[in-house]
Amino acid sequence: MISELAALYARDLDKVAAELKLYPDEASLWQVQPGISNPAGNLALHLVGNLSLFVGHNLGGVAYLRDRPAEFARRDVPRAELLTDLQATAEAVAKALAGLDDAALNQPYPLEVANFPAGMTTGSFLVHLYGHLNWHLGQINYHRRLLFPAS
Template sequence: MAYVRQRELEFSRKHVPRTELLTMVEETARIVDETLRALPTEKLAEEYPLLVFEAPTSTEYLLVHLTTHLTYHLGQVNYHRRLLDAR
């Protein structure tokens, strides 16, 4: 099944059960792993088919960007976790 983003739910959905969140994270990790393993190395140098920034980029550049973007959000999650642990 192809991934279908539901961006509005990413910001509006509240009180998601922990078990459901963990299941979604595990499924996402599985899909990312399978996708990257199946990605031929030569595809990395090719232009990414969608225009994401002001100018075209390689697939490799976009994947590095997405990785650093994810780490930014992981930092935010960790910050909020520490706030909750401090209670």
């Protein structure tokens, strides 16, 4: 199961990067439309923060200090920086997952997470985080197609 999760995380973090590259310019990564408060750039920052903390740091021991409010407040971060951060996140996730075995999936996640039951297994939290990654990947894709229907 670990190898399957690792492959899915790697594939879909690559898809996030590919989506960001499809925007015609950096400014469009930060455009908002009525009813959409989080542009692609902020969603990418949020995915970096979320996965870097919950997988890379908490499971893999990769140093990371999260600033969740900044994930949604920052603007005009260069695309190259977003892509570099996504690559570093993908590497941290891969390292963390490579350090686990299938038995670790049945163990409680090492820290309590707000709005999740105490004793939640590492496996169930990794599945949740993968779903969260895909939720925001879909939002980024929709945001791009909303702004640029022909792309």
